[in-house]
Each structure stands twice: as structure tokens, then as C-alpha cells.
Amino acid sequence: MPANSSSPGTFMVRKLSSIFSLSDEEKQALHDLPMQVVPLERDQDIVRAGDQPSQCCLVLEGFTYVYKLTLEGQRQILALHVPGDIPDLQSLHLKVVDISLAPIFPCTVGFIQHEDLRRLYERYPRLTAVLWRETLVHASIHREWLLNNGQRAAYARLAHLLCELLMRLSAVGLVENDTFHLPVTQSELADATGISSVHMNRVLQALRADGLIETQGKQVHVLDLEKLKQAGGFDPLYLQLEDGVAT
Numbered sequence: 001m002p003a004n005s006s007s008p009g010t011f012m013v014r015k016l017s018s019i020f021s022l023s024d025e026e027k028q029a030l031h032d033l034p035m036q037v038v039p040l041e042r043d044q045d046i047v048r049a050g051d052q053p054s055q056c057c058l059v060l061e062g063f064t065y066v067y068k069l070t071l072e073g074q075r076q077i078l079a080l081h082v083p084g085d086i087p088d089l090q091s092l093h094l095k096v097v098d099i100s101l102a103p104i105f106p107c108t109v110g111f112i113q114h115e116d117l118r119r120l121y122e123r124y125p126r127l128t129a130v131l132w133r134e135t136l137v138h139a140s141i142h143r144e145w146l147l148n149n150g151q152r153a154a155y156a157r158l159a160h161l162l163c164e165l166l167m168r169l170s171a172v173g174l175v176e177n178d179t180f181h182l183p184v185t186q187s188e189l190a191d192a193t194g195i196s197s198v199h200m201n202r203v204l205q206a207l208r209a210d211g212l213i214e215t216q217g218k219q220v221h222v223l224d225l226e227k228l229k230q231a232g233g234f235d236p237l238y239l240q241l242e243d244g245v246a247t
Contacts, residue, residue, distance in 0.1 A: 007031045008110045011172045012058050015084030018171035018241050019137055020130045029124050033117075035110040040103045046088070047101040053091045055111045059083050062107025063183055065192070066099050077192040079142060080104075080165070080184070084172040089135050092117055105183040133240075140238045149194040152233065157193040158203050160232030162213065166222055167236050178222040207231075 009031040016022060016030065037060065040046065046057050046064065057064070059081050066079040066087055078099065081087040091097050092114050103109075121128045141164070148160050169180045184192075190200040207213045212228045214221040222228055 008035050008037055008060055009033060009058075011060060011084035012086070014172040016130050016134060020133055021242070022130065023126075026124055026127055026130075029120060029127065033112055033120060035112050037108060037110050039106065039108050042105050043102050045100055045102045046109065047091070047097055047099070049098050049100050051097050052095055053088065053097065053114075055113045056086050056091060056117065057088050057101065058110040058112060059085045059087065060108040060110050063104040064101055064107060064109070065104050065188070066101050067191075068099060075191050076194070077188060079138070079145070080192060082165070082168050082172065083174060085138075086112075086131075086134065087138075089131060089138075104185075104188060107183075137240050140240065144238045148232075154193065154195045154199055154203050155206055156232050157195070158189065158200070158232075159207065159212065159228050160234050161189075161193060162207075162220065162222065163225070163229055163232050163234040163236075164239070166225070167239055167241065171239075171241055178225060180220055181218055182220045183218050 013022070013027050013030050017027070022030075035058065047053055049068065060083060062083075064081045064085075064087055065077050066081070067075050067077050069075055079087065087101050088097060088099075117131075121131075144164075148157050152160065165182065166175060166178065166180060169175045174180060186200045186204065187197045190197045193200070195203070204215070207228075208215065210227075210231075212222070212224055212231060214223060228234070
């Protein structure tokens with residue numbers, strides 16, 4: 001039976017294929033995973049710190065973000081997740097999660113029960129390695145964010161983040177002519193890069209003025225990818241993409 005390119009698991013298969021060579025049978029097994037598809041509103045928490053979930057969340061449409069709050073209620077966005085990502089895969093192995101996960105703008109997710117993932121592992125042992133690799137790539141991205149936000153200037157931070165999103169969205173077929181949809185507000189970009197919203201506005205203006213990007217609504221068009229990479233000190237090694245996926 002050929003893999004269904006229009007099934008809810010399509011982006012997951014594309015994403016996992018970008019970091020691991022899957023057989024047709026393994027791809028079909030991922031497509032066949034039972035999944036509850038749910039539309040969610042902006043900032044409607046999917047998982048909260050302290051929860052003990054019995055399911056994982058696959059991003060199907062839109063973006064989600066992982067965040068933590070200080071005691072004073074200040075938010076730090078720790079990760080952005082795009083279609084094909086499973087942001088809370090660690091909940092399969094951790095009894096209690098220590099992060100919160102929510103959509104950015106209305107988004108659609110697919111909930112996969114832990115017991116169905118465990119059955120998948122038993123039937124297709126190589127997929128255990130695939131999903132473990134996915135978790136390790138998320139950890140690699142987290143380390144790069146620590147470096148980006150801790151050591152780079154604001155201009156370089158945003159340039160780096162835009163390069164990363166371009167590569168990750170390209171891996172799942174959501175980039176056309178270096179243009180992608182970025183359903184994220186300036187305030188959320190500021191929380192993701194550790195700067196103020198006012199400063200983020202200035203950085204966006206500077207990137208546009210320097211001819212590196214164009215923006216129209218929620219669309220970002222990268223005008224000069226090589227210069228944007230240079231501005232952000234971007235090296236895609238940490239994304240661990242298979243040859244030929246990232247350009």
C-alpha cells in the first residue's frame with residue numbers, strides 16, 4: 001500500500017525523512033498511526049508544566065511554542081515548532097513534563113497516544129532510533145538557541161533564527177522561492193530572542209533596510225540567503241539534515 005501523501009502524518013514523515021533514511025514500510029507505518037486531529041486557538045495550552053500526559057502532539061498546521069514563566073510571570077519562549085515536529089516527545093519517557101506548550105495563532109495538531117507509539121516501536125524497532133534522533137535534534141536546536149541568545153547581538157540573533165526556520169520549513173516542503181509563512185508576532189519573536197519588542201521592531205527594519213529580507217503580513221521572503229547566513233553566523237550542522245534537504 002503506497003504512503004498517503006495527504007494523510008495527517010505527511011509532515012511527520014517528511015520531517016523524519018529529513019534526518020533519517022526511512023523505508024517505504026516505515027513511512028507507511030507512520031502514516032497509519034492513530035491520531036486525533038484537533039484545531040486549537042492561539043495560546044490554548046496543549047501541555048502545562050506539571051502535567052502527566054498520556055499522548056504526544058504532532059504539529060500539523062501553524063506553529064507551536066515551548067515556554068516557561070518566571071515567578072513574576074515573565075515569559076521566555078524556549079523553542080518554536082513547525083509542521084512535522086513532535087514538540088513533547090519527551091513525555092513518552094518522562095512522567096511529569098517541566099515545560100508548557102501552546103499554539104502561536106490558530107493551529108492544528110494531531111494527538112498520538114503513548115501506547116500507540118510504544119506499539120509502533122515494538123513492530124518497527126528502527127523507528128525507535130528515528131524518534132530518539134528527533135529528540136536529540138530538538139536538544140541540539142535548544143543548545144544553538146542558548147548560544148544565539150547568549151552571545152550574539154540582536155541583529156545576528158534574528159538573522160540566525162530566520163535562517164533556521166527557512167531550513168526547517170524547507171525540510172517539510174513549506175518554502176517556495178525562499179519565502180515562508182511566519183505566523184509569529186514581533187512580541188513573540190522578542191520573547192524567543194531575549195530582546196524587547198521595541199528593539200525587535202528596529203532589528204526587523206534593519207534587516208529589511210540592508211536588503212536581506214522582505215516582509216508582507218506574515219510572509220517572509222529572504223532576498224539574500226548567503227548574506228543572511230553571514231549576518232547570523234549560521235551553520236546548519238546542528239539541524240542534522242540529510243544531504244540534499246537543506247540548501
